[in-house]
Amino acid sequence: GENVEQHPSTLSVQEGDSAVIKCTYSDSASNYFPWYKQELGKRPQLIIDIRSNVGEKKDQRIAVTLNKTAKHFSLHITETQPEDSAVYFCAASMVGRGADGLTFGKGTHLIIQP
Amino acid sequence: SQTIHQWPATLVQPVGSPLSLECTVEGTSNPNLYWYRQAAGRGLQLLFYSVGIGQISSEVPQNLSASRPQDRQFILSSKKLLLSDSGFYLCAARLSGNTIYFGEGSWLTVV
Numbered sequence: 001g002e003n004v005e006q007h008p009s010t011l012s013v014q015e016g017d018s019a020v021i022k023c024t025y026s027d028s029a030s031n032y033f034p035w036y037k038q039e040l041g042k043r044p045q046l047i048i049d050i051r052s053n054v055g056e057k058k059d060q061r062i063a064v065t066l067n068k069t070a071k072h073f074s075l076h077i078t079e080t081q082p083e084d085s086a087v088y089f090c091a092a093s094m095v096g097r098g099a100d101g102l103t104f105g106k107g108t109h110l111i112i113q114p
Numbered sequence: 115s116q117t118i119h120q121w122p123a124t125l126v127q128p129v130g131s132p133l134s135l136e137c138t139v140e141g142t143s144n145p146n147l148y149w150y151r152q153a154a155g156r157g158l159q160l161l162f163y164s165v166g167i168g169q170i171s172s173e174v175p176q177n178l179s180a181s182r183p184q185d186r187q188f189i190l191s192s193k194k195l196l197l198s199d200s201g202f203y204l205c206a207a208r209l210s211g212n213t214i215y216f217g218e219g220s221w222l223t224v225v
Contacts, residue, residue: 010218018199029136032212034212034213034214042219043204043218043219044158044204044211044216045216045217046171046214046215047165049212051212089157089158093197095212101115101146101148101160101163101173101214102158102214103160104157105157106156106157107156107157
């Protein structure tokens with residue numbers, strides 16, 4: 001089955017700086033890669049996703065890049081703000097196979113220092 | 115609109131007691147449904163998924179079970195809880211396109 005590795009487990013950045021979280025996946029058939037943000041005690045919320053037919057997607061301060069050859073994808077947050085502090089999860093799945101359940105990375109605790 | 119309802123939000127149960135968590139989905143038909151568990155400070159583990167009424171697949175062996183008695187209802191159960199069952203349980207559904215959305219979660223503490 002799919003295996004997703006996520007790094008780093010904790011990331012501390014100064015407010016206003018950029019943050020980058022990286023994930024690798026093992027199954028070359030995976031074609032859908034969402035990112036979720038989870039605040040303490042709350043459910044994960046989808047913040048951005050990318051499909052394997054594109055290499056990059058951007059939504060305001062958030063961008064995701066995908067390298068299919070290397071089987072890795074990254075989340076980029078620019079001009080970080082205190083409200084960006086949360087745990088971020090990457091995930092991978094193959095749409096069209098079985099129940100299309102997501103395999104998650106173990107999460108990155110992003111801390112924005114004022 | 116599409117919504118996932120999950121309850122109860124919080125419960126404290128003694129070891130050996132039964133468990134029932136319920137999830138219902140609005141605004142879509144025949145969704146894929148999932149139960150995830152998140153232990154304190156850790157990642158999301160897929161427990162069960164269902165592609166239709168009465169169809170349940172288990173990802174990990176455990177003392178939990180799941181059922182889907184209706185198209186938009188998904189239930190997580192246990193006959194006898196263990197201390198290790200404590201955690202944050204999340205129902206999820208594929209509501210549109212490829213996107214999977216989560217319910218608000220249920221905090222279970224087994225004492």
